[in-house]
Amino acid sequence: MSNAIESRLTELGLTLPDAPAPAANYVPYVLTGNTLYVSGQISMKDGALICGKLGDDMDVEAGAAAAQSCALSLLAQVRAACGGDLGKLKRVLKLTGFVNSTPDFTDQPKVINGASDTMVAVLGDAGRHSRSAVSAAALPLGVAVEIEGIFELA
Numbered sequence: 001m002s003n004a005i006e007s008r009l010t011e012l013g014l015t016l017p018d019a020p021a022p023a024a025n026y027v028p029y030v031l032t033g034n035t036l037y038v039s040g041q042i043s044m045k046d047g048a049l050i051c052g053k054l055g056d057d058m059d060v061e062a063g064a065a066a067a068q069s070c071a072l073s074l075l076a077q078v079r080a081a082c083g084g085d086l087g088k089l090k091r092v093l094k095l096t097g098f099v100n101s102t103p104d105f106t107d108q109p110k111v112i113n114g115a116s117d118t119m120v121a122v123l124g125d126a127g128r129h130s131r132s133a134v135s136a137a138a139l140p141l142g143v144a145v146e147i148e149g150i151f152e153l154a
Contacts (some may be wrong), residue, residue, distance in 0.1 A: 008121075031153070033091070034066045042073075042141065043143045048067060051143055053100050056101075064110065065114060071116075074115075086106045091128075092127050095115055097147045098145065098146045102154050116131060
């Protein structure tokens with residue numbers, strides 16, 4: 001399946017970044033049994049932070065693109081946890097998305113769809129997952145989106 005996932009990423013024009021290193025006193029993921037918990041991944045593209053506040057200086061489309069970048073970082077962490085073999089990924093269990101937004105912004109689910117849609121596009125039914133999409137008054141370093149994930153490994 002690893003080759004299938006890598007091929008699908010290529011078909012979609014997507015590239016996984018290197019798995020980001022933790023920025024503080026935590027680990028990027030924890031594997032217990034066949035369940036992999038991946039720490040929150042912040043919105044980045046080509047090594048640069050994607051910053052902004054939804055409802056102020058960023059629209060839903062840009063927020064969804066930021067969420068997609070988080071999804072790709074999550075998959076990069078899964079790949080790292082699997083020793084480079086994405087074929088060990090059985091399915092996405094849950095995503096929890098945090099959106100840096102104004103108090104009156106209510107389209108957090110539309111923003112986090114950028115990650116959910118990416119998981120399904122890349123993994124098919126194995127990418128379907130449970131989810132939360134919540135607002136945050138601020139996120140680390142001013143990023144637009146942060147997403148954590150829980151995955152099942154084979």
